[in-house]
Amino acid sequence: MQISHYLGAGESYYNRTQSVKHDQPVKESSTSSREAPFSTRLEGKTNLTYQISPANVKVADQDQLAILNQDMRPLSYRQADLADYYKQNGEQQDVVGMIKVDGQVMAYLRGDGSYAGRSGVQDLFRQAGGDVEKLKSLVEQHYPGSGEVEFFEQGEGPTNAEVFEMFNGSSYQAYSQEQIAIQKETEFNEMLAQDQAYRRKLMFDQTPQTAVFRVGGQVVGSMDDQGFADVGQALTTMADQRGVDREQLKSLFTLDFDRSPEDFKAMLNDVFGDDVQLETFSSQQAPSRAEIRSMSA
Structure with missing residues (x-):
C-alpha cells in the first residue's frame, strides 16, 4: 500500500x-383528491x-x-x-x-x-x-x-x-450548471405556488362569518354559512384562564359541517356554562373571518 x-x-x-438524507417512499393515497372535495x-x-x-x-x-x-x-x-x-x-x-x-x-x-x-x-x-x-x-x-x-x-x-x-x-461545472437550472425552475414553481396560496388566503380571510361566539363577552370563534367553525388560540386561552382541561375542547376543534351555530353554542355551554353568547348575521352584513380574528387576537 x-x-x-x-x-x-x-x-x-x-x-x-x-448528515445523510434518506429518500422516504411516498405512499399514494388510496382515495384520489378528485373523488371528494377538500372540505368533505x-x-x-x-x-x-x-x-x-x-x-x-x-x-x-x-x-x-x-x-x-x-x-x-x-x-x-x-x-x-x-x-x-x-x-x-x-x-x-x-x-x-x-x-x-x-x-x-x-x-x-x-x-x-x-x-x-x-x-x-x-x-x-x-x-x-x-x-x-x-x-x-x-x-x-x-x-x-x-x-x-x-x-x-x-x-x-x-x-x-x-x-x-x-x-x-x-x-x-456541468453539475453546478444543472443545479442552477433546477433552482431556476424551482423558484418559478415556488412563485406560482405562493401566488396561488396568497389568493386562497385572501378568499379564506374574506369569507363572511354569519355567527360569532363569545365567552364572557370576549370573541372566541366564528362560523360561516357552510358550517365551518373557526376557533383557535382565543378559545384555548379562555379555557386556560378558566381552568378548563384542554381535552374538553376536542369536540370544538373537530370539523363537522352539519353543526348549526346553535349546536356549537350548546357545545360551548357544556364547557363554559351559561356565560356564552351567540351573535348571528346575514351573509350580506356578516364581518369577514379576518375581522373576527382581529377582534379575538
Whole structure:
C-alpha cells in the first residue's frame, strides 16, 4: 500500500460526518383528491392545535439560529447567487485527506473533520478515530495492494471541484450548471405556488362569518354559512384562564359541517356554562373571518 503523507497535515481528525438524507417512499393515497372535495375529506378531522400550550413552544436563541442559518445557507441561495456559490466552493481547498482504491478516490476528509465517501470506505475514517497510523493499517487490511492514503497540508490539496470530479467521475461545472437550472425552475414553481396560496388566503380571510361566539363577552370563534367553525388560540386561552382541561375542547376543534351555530353554542355551554353568547348575521352584513380574528387576537 502506498502512503503519501505530507508534513503539516493534521495527525488527527474528527469523526463528524455529514448528515445523510434518506429518500422516504411516498405512499399514494388510496382515495384520489378528485373523488371528494377538500372540505368533505376534512370532515371529522380534529385540529390538534388545541393541545399546544406555551410550554410546548421553544424559541431558538440567536446562537442556535446562527448555526441553523449557516447549515442551511446553500439551500437558501437564489438562482442569481447560486453560480457564485458553486464557483467559490469549487475553488476552495477544503480536503486534507483521501482514500483511494485502484487509483479511484473512494472517500475524502475535510479540514473541519467531516468526511464523505462510498459506503464502507468512509467508515474507515470513523474506525480510525483520528489515528493516522491506524487509518493506514485499516486501508491496508481492507484493500491490500490497491489501497492508498493521501494527506495534504490545509489549503494545499486539490480544489473541491477537482475532488468532486475525481470522486464522481463527472464534471463539476456541468453539475453546478444543472443545479442552477433546477433552482431556476424551482423558484418559478415556488412563485406560482405562493401566488396561488396568497389568493386562497385572501378568499379564506374574506369569507363572511354569519355567527360569532363569545365567552364572557370576549370573541372566541366564528362560523360561516357552510358550517365551518373557526376557533383557535382565543378559545384555548379562555379555557386556560378558566381552568378548563384542554381535552374538553376536542369536540370544538373537530370539523363537522352539519353543526348549526346553535349546536356549537350548546357545545360551548357544556364547557363554559351559561356565560356564552351567540351573535348571528346575514351573509350580506356578516364581518369577514379576518375581522373576527382581529377582534379575538
